[in-house]
Amino acid sequence: MSLTALQSTVFFRKILSHFPQDISLAFAYGSGVFRQSGSSQSHIGNNMLDFVFAVDDPLSWHKINMQKNKKHYSVLRFMGPKQITNIQNNYGAGVYYNTLVPCESQTIKYGVVSTKTLIEDLVHWKTLYIAGRLHKPVKILIQNENGKLQAALVKNLKSAVTAAFLMLPESFTEEELYIQIAAISYSGDFRMIIGEDRSKILNIVKANMPHFQKLYSTILQDSSQAVYKQHQGKIEIDKSPEGQFAQLMSLPRTLQQQITYLVDPPGKNRDVEEILLQVSQDPDCGLIVQQGILPIVKSSSLTQSVKGIITAGLIKTVSYSMKKLHKMWRGWRRKSS
Template structure:
């Protein structure tokens, strides 16, 4: 089963494709320049950058041919040649982007990924970077007869449905399902907290439900664990421990590993099947799967026109208060690897240190067991409500 080619005209996209070497196993266009998003004006998409991904069997050869045709698309890295560019491509999510490229009167960006790397991401969700894009409607421009790639594309869609089932209730709408699927690749993404529209998933799904149906209707109709009431737009799934265990065992390897690392105590080293069986019986099974999805690694190596821009995200992030600071409000600065993110509306409030002013009573007999009343300033900010006393003549 190949991904369905969407019905809208692809002439303008294929004209762009004609500028590039044709040795492609898969090429697709995606994003707001291709599919309308909720809240966007009718002509808004015509001005958006067009986004493309090209999968190639031999990255070195493809970059060599592209350098001959489109040398200006590359940053200064072009002086190092196709082999070095391919080496850079292998880092992170295994995709190399040229961006801000003028083509046929539009600005485009395009990523190049090896076919083997793409297949690995589709099957195992190692980064979910390209696999996540292919869980949402895209415009397929060309696809060769690579059987392993075609099977991996379908497997990625089935995995998205399975993961969504685990995080949804027993009965839900078709739109709920597509919202859950579209949100998979955004789980834990700091861009959804700072700098991006938090309703992005809803904006993607609502105007494009028919395209999601083209992607997933056959999978839903063939799935033995769901009752698909297509005419009502409703679904019912098996939420028994047995049903959930079957779904957990069908998840991509990377997500299974994240779930087991959340559940299995360090050093216990239980079998994955045993751990997933435990999760299947957990009333919060869906929450555990969601937490595992949030912990998905997300790495990217991008080459921009003005130079290479390495970018990496690993979840969860950790916040720590700074050194001694005068009392009062202070802005929060998040350092995510080498990136610095701030939200000026959110403040951290530094307070005076806790000070004990009085302990009552001031003396007691040796038998202890007496209640003490401690009076002071900012005691509520103490990290622990304990008091340690040292009696005269006792070791510290």
């Protein structure tokens, strides 16, 4: 079912009406919302729809949601909303997913995250789990006037551009930039080996260039370290040690810490600024940044996936995994045909 923009807005509102309304940010993402190159499937109706709901008070939200939508939860529902909230906040990437949920004649998956946890991830890249999803185009359905959240959303996009600049050469195309940005949240993700179509990143970018441009064009135009030749689709950046040092200093805290851990030998205890100054002069600066991203994504993707087995239950986990493997198989067949 391919819908017009107005129809899809009405459709998504119908889905949201099934849930408690105390949501600070709600967005839909993934192949059910944005088409991918090489896919014969079209938007809503063929793929499971993925949502994330950020809520200020997860305990209250789960309590109401369990009254309205008890069957969405696995056997963990018998533990009550307090334990559900504890599992959400204290394990994995701070997200609680209910998957393979029937809603409005569709199958949906939705993750619940506290607004505080989301802001920390957007600003500091603590897990890059939701922050990474928001590097790519999503359909924002609800966004309240929380100033900290709005600032964090912008900071996350700027950080993605900065990290990509450090990993790219002096001159590159706009498409190459977006491929590098989209790749950030997949770096180190074991699912790219086991359960995802490995051409996924390229497919996402090629089919959604206008959406990426909408997200990033203003940031590129305002960047003091980039020359954005918008009409040519090309970008030139400052790759001098001074330019790279400024970029390294503006990276999210967790990534800076990972870079420090990689470069600083045990026992020296140098400060972060000194280490980043050293990295800025290293010919392998971009590779070091990439290696710093890997453990952040690897850790959160693995722990969140293990957590998902528990929160979804065995039957849904097997069903969901089989769908993922089927998508990966289709991707391989398309490339070999």
